[in-house]
Amino acid sequence: MKISKLSKNISLKRELESGNEEQLKTVRQVLADVRENGDQAVRKYTEMWDGIVLSDLRVTEEEINEALQHFDPQLKQDLEEAANNIRNYHEAQKRNGYTLPLTDGSYLAQRIVPLDSVGLYVPGGSAAYPSSVLMNVIPAQVAGVKRIVITSPCGKDGKLPPAVLVSANILGVNEIYKIGGAQAIAALAYGTESIAPVDKITGPGNIFVALAKREVFGEVAIDMIAGPSEICIIADDSAYPDEIAADLLSQAEHDKQACAILITTSEKLAQAVSEQVENQLKQLPREEIARASIENFGHIYIAENMDQAVEAVNTLAPEHLEIVTENAEKVSEGIRHAGAIFIGRYSSEPVGDYFAGPNHVLPTNSTARFASGLNVDDFIKKTNIVYYTEQTWKENVQKIARLARMEGLEAHARAVESRGWKKGEN
């Protein structure tokens, strides 16, 4: 890995693929077609792109039972324990609204209401992502969303990976569709004969899915568009180089555009980690991906002291931050911008990807400056409530009318003035 002195000009930002004109044109056409022709269009594109003629779009009970029957019981138990941990962490995010009583029985309030329905897109392809199912569905369930739908492109055999079906089953979700791509996003946004529309769509996908989500935004809500993964590690002399290297590589194996950065006060550690990365790379099944990531976006920076390291992290605002130093908790207190923080040697980042409880859907590409990981608030909305009695109205009507007239909005002033007193009721 490249090693250099830490300077002020560090950045995580990469030029991310935002789709070309032709891809966008295709996506718009698919969206319009599904909006117009429903299931028929969904089937057409599924046949065209995935090469599959589907009888049912929806996964049947038999398919779920089959997946359950052949699934490794140990893995099922692991998934159940992960689900419990994730649920516990997110339960603490539940909120009630509030009521502020004013004089005379008047009050103001905020009411919290879950979304009616959400759709989760689970990417297909070679791998199965049961952890995505847990991380997206559980906060929606904790929020109180009644209807939760999963959609994912099926394999050539017309089936979804058992791990996805088993994860959904553990959570009690059984409305699952076997479709992917822009046509799946269109079906969730607009609805078809067999799929009722949802209010929000979450979950990652390929460039067509990302473009489709951007296009339907406004019609429905969407989660953030996630970029390639990032890990930043702050470490000092107390860290073990092989562990730091392994953690850097855990994110590098995700994507050739993933970014792994070590910031350390120890030149010795820097050198040792660099060597370890090279050694471990050679033994990785996904060596090609991880190597491309490390070569293009991996970097080790030598900081003069811990304060400089912390300030650099606040500039980067990384998705994942590990702090493997003496007094790691104390160091963490200086961090203002990071999606998730893993404190101490035993909090290896994959602990959070799968199991600990906090969400693994996190802001990338420095957006942790202003964005949060997926959480229960993403599945609720708030309604403001005003209840004024006659007395409270009477005390304030003139002030309100004056403010309205200051803005040149006479009808506003007249509306608030229109109550009883002008009719001689009082």
Place this chain on the structure above:
Amino acid sequence: MKISKLSKNISLKRELESGNEEQLKTVRQVLADVRENGDQAVRKYTEMWDGIVLSDLRVTEEEINEALQHFDPQLKQDLEEAANNIRNYHEAQKRNGYTLPLTDGSYLAQRIVPLDSVGLYVPGGSAAYPSSVLMNVIPAQVAGVKRIVITSPCGKDGKLPPAVLVSANILGVNEIYKIGGAQAIAALAYGTESIAPVDKITGPGNIFVALAKREVFGEVAIDMIAGPSEICIIADDSAYPDEIAADLLSQAEHDKQACAILITTSEKLAQAVSEQVENQLKQLPREEIARASIENFGHIYIAENMDQAVEAVNTLAPEHLEIVTENAEKVSEGIRHAGAIFIGRYSSEPVGDYFAGPNHVLPTNSTARFASGLNVDDFIKKTNIVYYTEQTWKENVQKIARLARMEGLEAHARAVESRGWKKGEN
């Protein structure tokens, strides 16, 4: 106003102007130019479009003092009281993070951190909008945002409206710029020699401002893109027609595309409101705007009963809902989708626009199905924290490694396994 029976096919949705290709091209050019050339480009476009050669981009202390000197003390007091009410309502939205202790000293936590800096765009033109200053700045202040910037296009005299400067002064905000349009959004997003960049931009503007906000989204956060205002009123025989008409017109006067809808169980009320609207329209200074809104988007629906009225509102998901009925609070309990609810005869909607306390920046165009009004959460973000001790790691390392391998991510498994035990430390 048109009167018809309530049916299932009601909708608030209007085709909103999303900008044409040429406008988008202009905006992209302005953004690129300001990013490249900073203040010089900002000045160029301000001269080109606003016809003003600015010496300072920033409002001076003298200008603020001058505005304060000549400002009506009664109005200043009204603004101060409104600011207090708004602050009280939003204070209740402040949150702390949480810590969940696990066994053995391990813990999970969520940390709440305010954004570092936000910029508020205040539209210019004929009117001044001090209420927008209060509604955007106060939630950011309550959240704990340290740097709050206001920008607004100045008049031909090179000055901002006194009401805007006085409102900002009441809130203690003194970083105010006299620029508007796409160049102002670019300056806030990218920064210039004289304006440091911000992390989030809020506030409404014309089509160029809206397009610029969409373009910089991702680089910085933005609030929702607000559409024309909407009011929906549920009323029964107990309501006074002149009051209902006045409230409908209070939103109709905002915009020719504003939408005013009455849903009532009383045919008598429907008829009387329709007549009242016509009578009151003739006496309004903004008659032309309000009349266009009422003619194009105004509607009175007769509902068979209150349940049907409530269900219709949940379909519409209006920005503002008034409930002027017997047992209005009870009726309000059935509402799942509305930006703000005004309960009872004395809670005329302008009460909330200016004074009561809840935010007046609310989701329009049926997005109240999934979106909330501006609130303190819009100015904070959440960081997930994992702290595992050796013991907790030891208990869970195998489960985590199995889950990682199930997803085909070997480097994840090796990272979490890399700790002490493989080195014979334990």
